[in-house]
Amino acid sequence: MTKQERAARTREALIRSAAREFDLHGYTLAKLSAISTGAGVSPGALHFHFENKPAVAAAVEEEASTALRRAARVVYRQGSDALQNLADTTHALARLLREDIVVRAGYRLSCSRGCRTDLNLRQEWQSCVQQRLAEAADEGLLATGHGGQQDLVRTVVAATVGLEALRRDNGEWLSPETVTGLWRTLLPMLAAPGALAGLEPAGSTTVPAARTPAA
Amino acid sequence: MTKQERAARTREALIRSAAREFDLHGYTLAKLSAISTGAGVSPGALHFHFENKPAVAAAVEEEASTALRRAARVVYRQGSDALQNLADTTHALARLLREDIVVRAGYRLSCSRGCRTDLNLRQEWQSCVQQRLAEAADEGLLATGHGGQQDLVRTVVAATVGLEALRRDNGEWLSPETVTGLWRTLLPMLAAPGALAGLEPAGSTTVPAARTPAA
Incomplete structure (x- = not known):
């Protein structure tokens, strides 16, 4: 092994x-000595x-x-239609958040006030x-009945951000079953009549593997 | 004024x-001297x-x-049907969270790990x-198509908890307009055919006033 x-x-x-230290104690109480x-x-x-510590x-x-951006990109390149893509992306991100402590801690740091950098992954997810x-609207796949497109965006963002917030009480909230259940209820609301039949709430593809093998 | x-x-x-101090700095960094x-x-x-500090x-x-329980009770006693009641309750709770700093700080304390008591208002909201x-199911008002009742419960809980989490970035996420937009998309998913017509996403009643007059 080289020095590098x-x-x-x-x-x-x-x-x-x-x-691990940030996840356990939060940013404020985390100690550099415990990290080393x-x-x-x-x-x-x-x-x-x-x-x-900020560094x-x-x-x-x-x-x-x-890791989160790469997972979203991998799903996007699979080229399924926009609604299926959105469901697949949440499955991939949920898996990363479940399995990778660095992703979980980094996501929370980016969303917390105490330690605000330019990065806010919640806002990125919203985009x-x-x-x-x-x-989906361009492809004619989006329902037009229930409120405008902005309402739909906000509902999907709120529901998915909510799953992550609830996970802090109980890991089940980000399980594949819960994410699938969310899409089982949301897809019929989002999809135009006729576009629903081909959509798979459980995800259409093998979700990309976590960033690194479990330690 | 008496001594009491x-x-x-x-x-x-x-x-x-x-x-105010907890809202500004979080529980861990809040100082008793600043509070007095x-x-x-x-x-x-x-x-x-x-x-x-824990006390x-x-x-x-x-x-x-x-305050949150009382607001929910006041709405419940208005006796509208169960789905309208749920929408009205979220409007009432959102208003309290927007307008009352004690409600906002107390809700967050109850949901955070650092300062865990027996109380968890997020779980209470889920119930x-x-x-x-x-x-709503008993009254024959609930849609039966989109996943089971548990999926619907989780979607509503996730979306509403998500609004509160997102509010930390931007107060607009708990505005009457955003809460109304959420129900504009969720009610058609929740309501059985025929039950939707009478439902008002913006809330059916005057939302109860905040706990105390603004300071």
Whole structure:
């Protein structure tokens, strides 16, 4: 292993340990000493990679957003129609949030007030929903009866953001079954008559694997 | 003003000041000294009413839950059908969360991990939704097509909890317009054919006034 490889591996271990610490205690109470201990390195090694706690948090957020954006892109490239795509994307993101502590901690950091960077993954998700529903409208797949397109966007955003918020009480809220149940109720509301038949609330494809193998 | 009245007034001022402090800085960073200063009283006066920070937080939660439960009860007694009742209840609770800092701070405290008491208002809301939809089913008002009743309950809970989570970025997410838009999309999904015509997404009644006059 070269020196560069060792450094990259240490950095990755620190990010994962920081994610655990942020997830457990929140940003404010998280301790740098616990992060270096959790990664099995000295405080000096931590400070070689990260100047301070905001820098560690920014790295966790950065990894989380890269993973979430990549998963959304992979689903998008599968080229299914816009509504199916939206359902598939939520399944993929829910899986990442369930399985990857860095994604989970990074998502929460990006949405919390205490540690606000330019990044807000909730707002990014909102743009994604907006775009997919605009595409569905272009493709003639979107229902026109129930309120305008903006109402539909907000309902989908609120319901999916709500699942993540509720997960903090009970992991079941982001399970494949719950996400499927959500789409079972939302798709008939979103799809134009005739467009519903081909849609699969459980997701049309194998959901992309988590970012890294489980530790 | 009697001694008892003065004490009650001081306690109320402390609770309101604590709510502002928790809302601004979160439970962990909130300072008792800032709470007493904000209420215009000495630290000694604070300690006469509350032993420590958890005791102040518990009082804020208690006031919030009393107000939210009372608002739900007032709407329930108006005796409209179960689906309209559910929509009216969310309008009433959204108004309290918008207008009353004690309700807002208390709701968040009850849902956050750092300061967990027995109370979890999110779970209480879930029971309320469950009950109303079961009543709607009993009354023959609930659609039977889109997934089971459990799917419908979860979708309504997720969407409404999501609105409150999103409000932290942007107050518009709990505005009367957004709540109305949510029901404009959800009611056609929830209501049995024929039951939709009489339902009003904007709420059927004057929403009960906030807990206390704005300070």
